[in-house]
Amino acid sequence: MQAISIQQPWAFAIARGGRAISNQAVPTAYRGPLIIHASMRVDLKACDSPLVRAAGWDPRDPLATIGAAIAMAELDDVCSAGAQGGPCDCGPWAEAGAHHWQLTSVRALPRPIVALGRPSLWEPSPTLMAKVQTMLAPTSSNPAS
Numbered sequence: 001m002q003a004i005s006i007q008q009p010w011a012f013a014i015a016r017g018g019r020a021i022s023n024q025a026v027p028t029a030y031r032g033p034l035i036i037h038a039s040m041r042v043d044l045k046a047c048d049s050p051l052v053r054a055a056g057w058d059p060r061d062p063l064a065t066i067g068a069a070i071a072m073a074e075l076d077d078v079c080s081a082g083a084q085g086g087p088c089d090c091g092p093w094a095e096a097g098a099h100h101w102q103l104t105s106v107r108a109l110p111r112p113i114v115a116l117g118r119p120s121l122w123e124p125s126p127t128l129m130a131k132v133q134t135m136l137a138p139t140s141s142n143p144a145s
């Protein structure tokens, strides 16, 4: 399992808004489970972007926080066509000049988990991984099923 730190409100758009692309300066060979971590920095201009508004950006939402893990996803593939100036099918979230990390199976955490992030991809601590897995584990609240 790996983690990636993303500025708000972009991290929120992944967690809540179904945004499936993370624009990154570098590609990665990693594929698999990825913790979405909201970094300590906020892209203030982006909070007014129509895309972010359409994703339901709400500063009062607990997942709009900074410095915390807020979602879990699968890193499915990385599209580098856009980074080389070419067209691609990654949709409205994809930015020219960036590598498009394609996310699937995004699950918002029920509440944020405070954690220190790092630029780009990083290895989550065993404690953080355990907390995320516990939060997303199927509950036994419905024993009849």
Ligand SMILES: [Zn+2]
Pocket: 079, 080, 081, 082, 088, 089, 090, 094, 100
């Ligand atoms: Zn692309």
